[in-house]
Amino acid sequence: MEETSLAARLYRSQKLIRRAEEEIARIYPTDKIKSPVHLSIGQEAAAAGVCEALQPEDIVSITYRGHAGYIAKGAPLKKMFAELFGKSLGCAAGKGGSMHLVSMQDGVLGASAVVGTTIPVAAGVALALKQRQEKRVVVCFLGDGATEEGVFCETINFAVLKRLPILFVCENNGFAIHSPLSKRWSTLDLLSRVKTFGLSCHDVPDGNPFVVYQEAAKAVMDIRRGGVPGFLNVAVYRWKQHVGPGEDFHVGYRDQAEYKRWVKRDPIELVGKTLSEKTRNVIDNEVEEKIAAAIKFAEDAPWPNQLETFSQVYA
Amino acid sequence: MPKASRILSYFEALNEATVQVMENDPSVFLFGLDVDDHLGINGTTLGLSQRFGEGRVFGTPLSEDAMTGIAIGSAMAGQRPIHVHIRMDFLMLCMNQLINVAAKAHYMYGGTVKVPMVVRSIIGKSWGQGAQHSQGLHSLFMHVPGLKVLAPSNAYDAKGCLIEAVEDDNPVIFVEHRLLYGTKAEVPEEVYRVPFGKAKVVCEGNDVTIVGISNMVVECLRANKILEGVGISSEIIDPVSLMPLDLKTIAASVKKTGHLIVVDNGWTACGASAEIVASVSELLGDRLIKTTRLGYQPTTCPTSPVLEKVFYPNPVTIAEKTFSMVKPGSPEWHPSPELAELAYQTEFKGPF
Numbered sequence A: 001m002e003e004t005s006l007a008a009r010l011y012r013s014q015k016l017i018r019r020a021e022e023e024i025a026r027i028y029p030t031d032k033i034k035s036p037v038h039l040s041i042g043q044e045a046a047a048a049g050v051c052e053a054l055q056p057e058d059i060v061s062i063t064y065r066g067h068a069g070y071i072a073k074g075a076p077l078k079k080m081f082a083e084l085f086g087k088s089l090g091c092a093a094g095k096g097g098s099m100h101l102v103s104m105q106d107g108v109l110g111a112s113a114v115v116g117t118t119i120p121v122a123a124g125v126a127l128a129l130k131q132r133q134e135k136r137v138v139v140c141f142l143g144d145g146a147t148e149e150g151v152f153c154e155t156i157n158f159a160v161l162k163r164l165p166i167l168f169v170c171e172n173n174g175f176a177i178h179s180p181l182s183k184r185w186s187t188l189d190l191l192s193r194v195k196t197f198g199l200s201c202h203d204v205p206d207g208n209p210f211v212v213y214q215e216a217a218k219a220v221m222d223i224r225r226g227g228v229p230g231f232l233n234v235a236v237y238r239w240k241q242h243v244g245p246g247e248d249f250h251v252g253y254r255d256q257a258e259y260k261r262w263v264k265r266d267p268i269e270l271v272g273k274t275l276s277e278k279t280r281n282v283i284d285n286e287v288e289e290k291i292a293a294a295i296k297f298a299e300d301a302p303w304p305n306q307l308e309t310f311s312q313v314y315a
Numbered sequence B: 001m002p003k004a005s006r007i008l009s010y011f012e013a014l015n016e017a018t019v020q021v022m023e024n025d026p027s028v029f030l031f032g033l034d035v036d037d038h039l040g041i042n043g044t045t046l047g048l049s050q051r052f053g054e055g056r057v058f059g060t061p062l063s064e065d066a067m068t069g070i071a072i073g074s075a076m077a078g079q080r081p082i083h084v085h086i087r088m089d090f091l092m093l094c095m096n097q098l099i100n101v102a103a104k105a106h107y108m109y110g111g112t113v114k115v116p117m118v119v120r121s122i123i124g125k126s127w128g129q130g131a132q133h134s135q136g137l138h139s140l141f142m143h144v145p146g147l148k149v150l151a152p153s154n155a156y157d158a159k160g161c162l163i164e165a166v167e168d169d170n171p172v173i174f175v176e177h178r179l180l181y182g183t184k185a186e187v188p189e190e191v192y193r194v195p196f197g198k199a200k201v202v203c204e205g206n207d208v209t210i211v212g213i214s215n216m217v218v219e220c221l222r223a224n225k226i227l228e229g230v231g232i233s234s235e236i237i238d239p240v241s242l243m244p245l246d247l248k249t250i251a252a253s254v255k256k257t258g259h260l261i262v263v264d265n266g267w268t269a270c271g272a273s274a275e276i277v278a279s280v281s282e283l284l285g286d287r288l289i290k291t292t293r294l295g296y297q298p299t300t301c302p303t304s305p306v307l308e309k310v311f312y313p314n315p316v317t318i319a320e321k322t323f324s325m326v327k328p329g330s331p332e333w334h335p336s337p338e339l340a341e342l343a344y345q346t347e348f349k350g351p352f
């Protein structure tokens, strides 16, 4: 069955992310989503490829640019949209918004809006898994900018020291807000830097989703067998502005020609063209139905009771 | 001849102050994440890297802890850094350097070093800023000897305070608020200073003293309008400088009105409002005064608009609280909820 092939699964996952975020961008001007949104449109290969290599019981740590990881790990789309709409049935009960997606039962650790803060937390989860001798693996998604925080080095050192079951995945889109790597890194050779800590390093310099999957699968298998923690660098390109639904090529911090080169190797098309038109159509319809249902769910969901403002401060 | 005043926005006033201090003193430099992009920290740093060059105005890696130490080191060596953070929440990454080093160096090294640095940061609010992009944490810094804290609420004070802060020989935490950048005031062109430790009576009154902090000054002025409708005359005070704090001005007002309400852009527990109420009570000794406080609700800032509305003090909650303090025993009074619409709900739109 082509519809359950690896290509179909990667296509489905990426398409769901892309279309869900396009819908977010479409809805955004209506003010129904009152929360900053950081879209992954163009970057879907990282989340989709890596999560394809995971088991349901594995765990991912996502960032404020987290719709993609949340969706790819299989957390409920309905609850994500409800969260963006600030509704009580949202994945964080309307208290977190787009930057704090979470779904513990699906193995999605809550995202943080303070860059880098999730990195040691993810390693802490990995420590717990190791202490309890569970075979699960943690994947920690992070941006290229997050590697500049001291806590990144501190965490990878500890992770290797304790052989934690964790794979760090850098969604390397080359920018932190509007600042390119060249203005932030003393050397562009991230992998050499990371390697000195003893992590097993993997690179996907063209962001190809099939390769992302293969590299992630290798790394995860290795970690499950008790190998050293891994580091996977995935080159991707963010098509939209850093935060918000629009494009930003007119403001001049990046080159539109580069964008066009990335669009030419759109990770979704790249996978899609290996599938028959029929399969693509089946998946596309499935995706549209799922998104329409999720938006309707969010629209219809009740607002939180105002008393909820005060609940859950303490456990 | 003093130069003319013009109407400037808060962000323009900060930008102009920075230009002037940098022109007057080559040891001043400005850095921080995104200070050199096309948004220029809400316009406050726009054009500065072009004007002064990358050596004096530059963006940084995402390394707040190290960058704070670097600011401290450069200040010890005679420079005057201005370190900018787009949210106050990110100062949590700087705490070790700010509290264990910057605040203490002058004392701990027996007066042999100085740390003249300014840390600018912005309190976020509205549009789902949520738990980690909305915190007003000024009281944490007020707590620690060696740090000074300024929180100007209007364009005039913003310019004068920034110049004062840069010229001061101590680490200064400079608190801005996202919703203030568009507010306008008359701002002189010349260099002037708004001094540390001098509160301002923004509006005179007899029945109650209302102290507003940062953006809450604006909300208190709105509350004042509502209170006028029920015959309550409030004296509104903007401390401007939170540390050192001008207790004299506040106490003199409370002596007159007998009532003090402090409205903070932060939580009340161990906060600036607690400090002000306690200090005024101590200062006024055995005089009988009534005091109360308002601030963030004792919870985490939610993103859903229906919950976020409950989280912040607004003109109506300020007016109601004041009314019940000034007229105890009167029947309950609830001004029209429309008046509770904060400015941001009508003026501010996302994404950021």
Ligand SMILES: Cc1ncc(C[n+]2csc(CCOP(=O)(O)OP(=O)(O)O)c2C)c(N)n1
Pocket: A065, A113, A114, A115, A116, A142, A143, A144, A145, A146, A147, A173, A175, A176, A177, A242, B033, B062, B064, B090, B093
């Ligand atoms: C500690 C901290 N510093 C600064 C910011 C402001 N900020 C938000 S996103 C971002 C860029 C992060 O870049 P990167 O890690 O590459 O992730 P991307 O946004 O590209 O996915 C910055 C600087 C923040 N949220 N937290």
